[in-house]
Amino acid sequence: MSTDDFPTDSPAIVTCGLPYANGDLHIGHLRGYIGADAFSRALETLGQEVAYVSGSDMHGTPVAVNAEQEGVDPAEFALEWHEQYEETFPKFNVEFDNYGHTHDETNTELTQEIVRTLDEEGYVYEKEIQVAYDPDADQYLPDRYVEGTCPYCGAKARGDECDEGCQRHLEPGEVEDPKSTITGNPAEYRERTHNFFRVSEFADYLTEFLDGLEGTSNARNQPRQWIEEGLQDWCLTRDMDWGIDYPGSEEEDVVLYVWVDAPIEYIASTKQYSERVGTEEYDWERVWKEDGEIVHVIGRDIIQHHTIFWPAMLEGADYNAPRAVAATGFITINGKGLSTSRNRAIWAEEYLEEGFHPDLLRYYLTTTGGLQQDVDFSWDAFQEKVNGELVGTVGNFWYRSLLFAYRNFEGTPDADVSEEVEERIEGAIGEVREAVNDYSLRGIGQAATRLAQFGNEYIQRNEPWKLTDDDPEKAAQVIRDCVQIAKAVAVLLEPITPEKSQLLWDQIGEESDIADAGLEAALETPPRNFEEPGELFEKIEDDRVAALNEKLEERVAAAGDEETESDETDSDEAGDMADDETTADDLEPLLEDRIGFDEFQDLDIRVGRIEAAEGIEGADDLARLEVDIGFETRQVVAGIKQLHDLEELPGQKCILLANMEPAELFGVESNGMVLAAGEEADLLTTHGDADVGEKVR
Numbered sequence: 154m155s156t157d158d159f160p161t162d163s164p165a166i167v168t169c170g171l172p173y174a175n176g177d178l179h180i181g182h183l184r185g186y187i188g189a190d191a192f193s194r195a196l197e198t199l200g201q202e203v204a205y206v207s208g209s210d211m212h213g214t215p216v217a218v219n220a221e222q223e224g225v226d227p228a229e230f231a232l233e234w235h236e237q238y239e240e241t242f243p244k245f246n247v248e249f250d251n252y253g254h255t256h257d258e259t260n261t262e263l264t265q266e267i268v269r270t271l272d273e274e275g276y277v278y279e280k281e282i283q284v285a286y287d288p289d290a291d292q293y294l295p296d297r298y299v300e301g302t303c304p305y306c307g308a309k310a311r312g313d314e315c316d317e318g319c320q321r322h323l324e325p326g327e328v329e330d331p332k333s334t335i336t337g338n339p340a341e342y343r344e345r346t347h348n349f350f351r352v353s354e355f356a357d358y359l360t361e362f363l364d365g366l367e368g369t370s371n372a373r374n375q376p377r378q379w380i381e382e383g384l385q386d387w388c389l390t391r392d393m394d395w396g397i398d399y400p401g402s403e404e405e406d407v408v409l410y411v412w413v414d415a416p417i418e419y420i421a422s423t424k425q426y427s428e429r430v431g432t433e434e435y436d437w438e439r440v441w442k443e444d445g446e447i448v449h450v451i452g453r454d455i456i457q458h459h460t461i462f463w464p465a466m467l468e469g470a471d472y473n474a475p476r477a478v479a480a481t482g483f484i485t486i487n488g489k490g491l492s493t494s495r496n497r498a499i500w501a502e503e504y505l506e507e508g509f510h511p512d513l514l515r516y517y518l519t520t521t522g523g524l525q526q527d528v529d530f531s532w533d534a535f536q537e538k539v540n541g542e543l544v545g546t547v548g549n550f551w552y553r554s555l556l557f558a559y560r561n562f563e564g565t566p567d568a569d570v571s572e573e574v575e576e577r578i579e580g581a582i583g584e585v586r587e588a589v590n591d592y593s594l595r596g597i598g599q600a601a602t603r604l605a606q607f608g609n610e611y612i613q614r615n616e617p618w619k620l621t622d623d624d625p626e627k628a629a630q631v632i633r634d635c636v637q638i639a640k641a642v643a644v645l646l647e648p649i650t651p652e653k654s655q656l657l658w659d660q661i662g663e664e665s666d667i668a669d670a671g672l673e674a675a676l677e678t679p680p681r682n683f684e685e686p687g688e689l690f691e692k693i694e695d696d697r698v699a700a701l702n703e704k705l706e707e708r709v710a711a712a713g714d715e716e717t718e719s720d721e722t723d724s725d726e727a728g729d730m731a732d733d734e735t736t737a738d739d740l741e742p743l744l745e746d747r748i749g750f751d752e753f754q755d756l757d758i759r760v761g762r763i764e765a766a767e768g769i770e771g772a773d774d775l776a777r778l779e780v781d782i783g784f785e786t787r788q789v790v791a792g793i794k795q796l797h798d799l800e801e802l803p804g805q806k807c808i809l810l811a812n813m814e815p816a817e818l819f820g821v822e823s824n825g826m827v828l829a830a831g832e833e834a835d836l837l838t839t840h841g842d843a844d845v846g847e848k849v850r
């Protein structure tokens with residue numbers, strides 16, 4: 154990989170976290186697949202050679218458990234889901250260059266080869282460990298077959314991850330008070346020999362890797378903390394028969410842990426693509442072993458797998474390191490956690506059955522928040538965004554300018570684009586380039602929408618309808634400008650709304666595929682003649698939204714009482730977004746130790762007003778704030794750079810711990826601490842008339 158801006162001379166690969174072949178897709182899943190698809194398309198418009206691949210994750214205990222419950226073979230069970238996903242993705246204009254699955258031959262062979270290499274290089278050793286065992290069921294209990302308490306944070310945890318607490322990966326034998334999920338009985342621990350990967354040896358390598366890693370800041374910062382706390386070696390094997398055999402253990406019921414073969418599918422899927430199109434066209438070995446630009450789009454619940462285990466495996470087996478890991482936030486529904494067990498979800502099938510165009514959802518999911526922010530979905534917000542931005546701004550501009558051009562000039566008038574408009578389009582192209590290099594899908598959407606907004610203002614300001622009789626030449630020039638802007642908006646929006654952009658492309662008489670056009674096409678002259686245009690976006694009416702809300706509420710209410718523990722196995726293991734809402738189990742445990750009022754009085758907490766906010770150069774997350782606390786203005790450093798729009802902070806009231814010891818961060822003195830809560834650093838404030846400088850008591 155390189156550190157040059159995109160486009161580079163090396164081939165790129167974009168991947169998204171593998172969907173776990175275990176249940177219906179919902180918009181929480183789609184955010185990642187659509188996001189990665191849009192990013193891959195955006196790279197292509199920059200002229201970057203790129204392929205987009207993924208595959209279904211077929212292995213692991215949730216598939217085994219659910220297949221067992223249905224009395225079918227796990228392979229058959231997983232394959233059915235795999236086929237359903239393969240059919241669903243194109244319906245959302247998610248177009249993979251290759252979509253495989255982890256149980257196919259390519260992935261099986263490649264996985265065994267990589268594990269053999271790690272073994273030969275001395276990165277694998279055998280160790281006796283305690284493994285949970287259910288004496289009644291007479292079987293070992295890997296991963297999801299066991300539940301208990303997280304040894305790190307005390308939350309309720311699955312056998313292999315603290316999914317509701319600190320999100321840590323848990324090794325076999327780590328979970329406390331283990332209970333069998335088969336019988337519900339307490340599990341015994343029995344001694345077994347397993348193979349371990351020496352992840353701990355990669356600490357220095359990984360530290361350096363993270364320093365250069367692009368993508369979202371959460372994918373760098375969380376793993377840094379894990380490395381500081383000390384990396385543990387990683388158990389590679391499990392006592393079960395569903396999965397890929399550990400090389401040499403084909404006779405026994407010992408398979409590789411699902412998280413070994415799942416990411417290797419990224420490589421296997423690339424290889425299948427190469428084999429299909431020929432290595433002249435796209436060379437998987439160059440990408441994965443030489444200089445490819447590897448970009449992983451994942452859910453933030455699987456950061457550890459992609460920034461610790463995966464790069465260590467790649468390095469140990471002599472593969473190329475990822476250039477970027479972009480970890481998306483979760484999707485909430487009406488402000489609450491998406492929950493499949495409570496049926497508080499918008500299902501992929503359901504969305505399509507409602508007859509909404511896929512590009513509307515693509516636009517909503519990619520432009521509503523930054524990549525690492527949680528995005529709330531409600532039918533009301535969806536309606537507002539579609540009606541306001543796609544119908545009101547983009548669609549309105551497209552339709553009025555093309556209709557005017559068609560009626561008065563039968564297409565694009567013979568005139569040159571004005572300098573003003575050319576510069577404005579060039580500016581928008583620059584914004585898109587920058588957004589792609591910042592891994593900001595929202596930035597791409599905003600550049601396009603703002604250009605359409607400019608188009609609306611431009612047509613309003615120049616009133617071509619008044620000019621057609623008096624000054625036909627001027628009218629021709631204004632309309633020529635508008636057709637160019639319409640074309641440019643279509644080009645810039647293509648990664649996000651590929652089908653709608655293609656329709657606009659067809660309307661202005663272009664005969665090619667807009668996906669092949671590239672950003673420069675935004676400035677190229679459109680064909681001379683085109684047919685009467687139609688409207689490309691349709692307003693969503695209020696009664697429609699009311700009906701959809703009612704339907705969702707009824708469904709959630711109906712599911713409310715039926716939730717059971719076993720629903721846990723519905724959700725996803727390897728490839729995608731977590732989907733349970735915040736419960737008390739998610740929260741940090743309350744402190745047992747009480748303090749006296751005097752001790753509280755020692756904290757000098759004041760109401761402040763943010764006067765200025767700016768990012769600190771070289772620090773991913775830190776912002777420098779100037780906070781007025783009545784007596785004086787304090788300079789404070791806060792870890793909120795990625796989580797807030799800094800431009801919007803000045804003027805806002807905040808709460809400041811004023812007698813915090815001063816500290817220096819990245820060369821900037823911090824004299825106090827602004828208080829915030831939650832993963833998104835929600836800033837505390839006051840809601841009444843408390844004046845700046847008043848003490849919190």
Ligand SMILES: [Zn+2]
Binds near residue numbers: 306308310315318320
């Ligand atoms: Zn935990």
